[in-house]
Amino acid sequence: MTEVSETDRWMGRLNTVLLILAGVIVITPTVWMILSSFKFSHEVTAYPPKLFFTPTLANYATLSETTPFLHYGFNSIVVTASSTALGMLLGAPAAFVASWTRITWPAIVTLVARMAPGTLFLLPWYVMFRHAGMIGSYWSLILTHAVITMPIVIWVLLPFFDNIPRSVFEAAQVDGCSPFRIFRRIALPLVSSGLAVSAILAFVFSWNYFLFALVLSNSDTKTLIAASFNFIGEGSTNWGGLMAAATLIALPPLILATIVQRWLISGLTLGAVKG
Amino acid sequence: MASISMRNLVKHYGDFAVIPGLNLEIPDHEFVVLVGPSGCGKSTLLRILAGLETVTEGDLFIGEDRVNGVPASKRDIAMVFQDYALYPHMTVRQNMAFALEMRGMGKDEIEQRVNRAAELLDIRQYLDRRPKALSGGQRQRVAMGRAIVRDPKVFLFDEPLSNLDAKLRAQVRAEIKALSQQLRTTMVFVTHDQIEAMTMADRIVVMKSGVIQQVGTPEEVYEQPANRFVAGFIGSPAMNFIPVTVDGAGLRMEDDRILNTAGIFSRELQDADKTRKLELGIRPEHFTVAAGDPDAIKVDIHLVEPLGSDTLVHFKLAGIEAIARVSPDLRPKPGDRMALKPASGKAHLFDAETGEAIH
Known part of the structure; x- marks a missing residue:
């Protein structure tokens, strides 16, 4: 009895140490980024790194003076919100049908598309959008980002739909519902937390996606993440400005994740157990 | 409707x-x-x-x-x-x-x-x-x-x-x-x-x-x-099935005891029945206690389940585990010997191979 509790205690301590370690590994780059955004450029690259320094808002001031930051922010919001909405619009019914019919291979195809490197799609898309005269348009970014958001929505929602007892759908059928009405009136309200989780994850992934925006946007439609590339020059990099931009870019997803962290965890756990 | x-x-x-x-x-x-x-x-x-x-x-x-x-x-x-x-x-x-x-x-x-x-x-x-x-x-x-x-x-x-x-x-x-x-x-x-x-x-x-x-x-x-399936599925406890063959006017069980069927079945046994392997089906509630009746079968009780309104007694009949539902007033105990007889018109015969009821 004593031996077991002693083992448990050590396991508990080990868990705590591992959790702290994981936390440090995850948080360090973010803290580093935020601290660096309040340093002068030469301090950012100083070795050994300076933990104690006089903070400055110079990087943020430079950012607002040299870059149309609000315009890029607006572009990011348009592209991310639209691609998330499009991903939800296509992904939620797809996940429902995959769960209903138990045919998951189309969902696997979308996952494979998501896992493939973006560069694989880039050239064909570039050619396609150029022919269509859509390079530099919001639509080219929204459509390409939907390839990122839709698989996320499908794979987050699939276990949520699987989790609803099949008899509930059958009862709705007997009650006179068409499949679309079952989806709208029964299935969707029952996976509301899944919808929130998938929307947030899709938003974050789309917001942070760099490659498509870099190639398919122009100066009018450039997103924040692509614009931040401007701080990396050929000869030198404005690290302070880059860190300030990165901090501002990371802020919306961070705030979003903090607000809905309880939902997020339960949603992801459900996926882990059922998926 | x-x-x-x-x-x-x-x-x-x-x-x-x-x-x-x-x-x-x-x-x-x-x-x-x-x-x-x-x-x-x-x-x-x-x-x-x-x-x-x-x-x-x-x-x-x-x-x-x-x-x-x-x-x-x-x-x-x-x-x-x-x-x-x-x-x-x-x-x-x-x-x-x-x-x-x-x-x-x-x-x-x-x-x-x-x-x-x-x-x-x-x-x-x-x-x-x-x-x-x-x-x-x-x-x-x-x-x-x-x-x-x-x-x-x-x-x-x-x-x-x-x-x-x-x-x-x-x-x-x-x-x-x-x-x-x-x-x-x-x-x-x-x-x-x-x-x-x-x-x-x-x-x-x-x-x-x-x-x-x-x-x-x-x-x-x-x-x-x-058939035997329906007979066994409907009723609780389930019907008892005893393998038998026709012998004269009665049924011979596997322990060679003869059950006199006079008055038990609603019809006479047919000649065709005599060549068949049969199963006698008796529901637990269709046994009657018949002390002193020479045609009754003597069984040794090895388990008693009092249900309040009835009592279930378990015994072996021709090597088969069987149950009878009797009055609790009899207060049976394990080890008791009891004389039982199928109630008149309540026993069933089934073809042992096909399971079909023989009416």
């Missing part, structure tokens, strides 16, 4: 025939119970009726309409599911009103129907609660309420009592029976519990491996079972 007709109905899952070919007529207003062990095809048949499973071959009629290809949503059938299948995000009122909304019924009419059903089932006080705030019995009532508000052609019940405790099950059983008499709608009820079948049904359909073994009133399937 409608009759149901199944003609040469076949259901395959891949190469496996769950229902190899079934014919059944259910008249309007009848309460039919499909009963059988797990995997006998009774739930599949109910789901075919509901439109939740397709028919592989054959014809299914509800009323005058052939409904083979008609989706569940268009069959005007109400179903109570084993797990109740209430909509968790809706209140009881919304659950009950949902099917009526789907049919485009007016709000006043819906309100009126929901209130009437809630009154009938005594669930008015729960109308604004969600299903998770209800007990199992209350959820069961809501599921029934959801079915009856629709006033459908046919009610289907898929083992709706199996999640209730014994006391509640008996209560709800009686309520469903009373409801069926009140509503006078065609009802098909699936269960594996023969007590539910016996107590509720106008007619019982006993199934095994997708094949109907017998269709009859509870009295018929109990008193005149068509």
Whole structure:
């Protein structure tokens, strides 16, 4: 009895140490980024790194003076919100049908598309959008980002739909519902937390996606993440400005994740157990 | 309200025939119970009726309409599911009103129907609660309420009592029976519990491996079972089966004891019976204690189960474990010897090879 509790205690301590370690590994780059955004450029690259320094808002001031930051922010919001909405619009019914019919291979195809490197799609898309005269348009970014958001929505929602007892759908059928009405009136309200989780994850992934925006946007439609590339020059990099931009870019997803962290965890756990 | 007709109905899952070919007529207003062990095809048949499973071959009629290809949503059938299948995000009122909304019924009419059903089932006080705030019995009532508000052609019940405790099950059983008499709608009820079948049904359909073994009133399937399977399935404790052969005017058991059958069967044993291997079927409640009767069989009791109203005594008869239901006043004890005799006209004979009853 004593031996077991002693083992448990050590396991508990080990868990705590591992959790702290994981936390440090995850948080360090973010803290580093935020601290660096309040340093002068030469301090950012100083070795050994300076933990104690006089903070400055110079990087943020430079950012607002040299870059149309609000315009890029607006572009990011348009592209991310639209691609998330499009991903939800296509992904939620797809996940429902995959769960209903138990045919998951189309969902696997979308996952494979998501896992493939973006560069694989880039050239064909570039050619396609150029022919269509859509390079530099919001639509080219929204459509390409939907390839990122839709698989996320499908794979987050699939276990949520699987989790609803099949008899509930059958009862709705007997009650006179068409499949679309079952989806709208029964299935969707029952996976509301899944919808929130998938929307947030899709938003974050789309917001942070760099490659498509870099190639398919122009100066009018450039997103924040692509614009931040401007701080990396050929000869030198404005690290302070880059860190300030990165901090501002990371802020919306961070705030979003903090607000809905309880939902997020339960949603992801459900996926882990059922998926 | 409608009759149901199944003609040469076949259901395959891949190469496996769950229902190899079934014919059944259910008249309007009848309460039919499909009963059988797990995997006998009774739930599949109910789901075919509901439109939740397709028919592989054959014809299914509800009323005058052939409904083979008609989706569940268009069959005007109400179903109570084993797990109740209430909509968790809706209140009881919304659950009950949902099917009526789907049919485009007016709000006043819906309100009126929901209130009437809630009154009938005594669930008015729960109308604004969600299903998770209800007990199992209350959820069961809501599921029934959801079915009856629709006033459908046919009610289907898929083992709706199996999640209730014994006391509640008996209560709800009686309520469903009373409801069926009140509503006078065609009802098909699936269960594996023969007590539910016996107590509720106008007619019982006993199934095994997708094949109907017998269709009859509870009295018929109990008193005149068509075969050994029905005889063993209906009745609790189950019927005792003793291997026998005809010997003169009696039946020879495997321990060579002769059971005098004079007055036991309603007919004389035939010559044809003499060449067959037979099984004698006697229900536990159809043994009579016959102390002093020279034709009685003497058995040694090795287990006694007092039930209050009756007492079950266990003994070996020709090497077979058998049970008799006797009066508790006899106060039998393990080790006692008891003289038993099959009650007049209550014993059954079955062909040992085919299992068919020999009438």
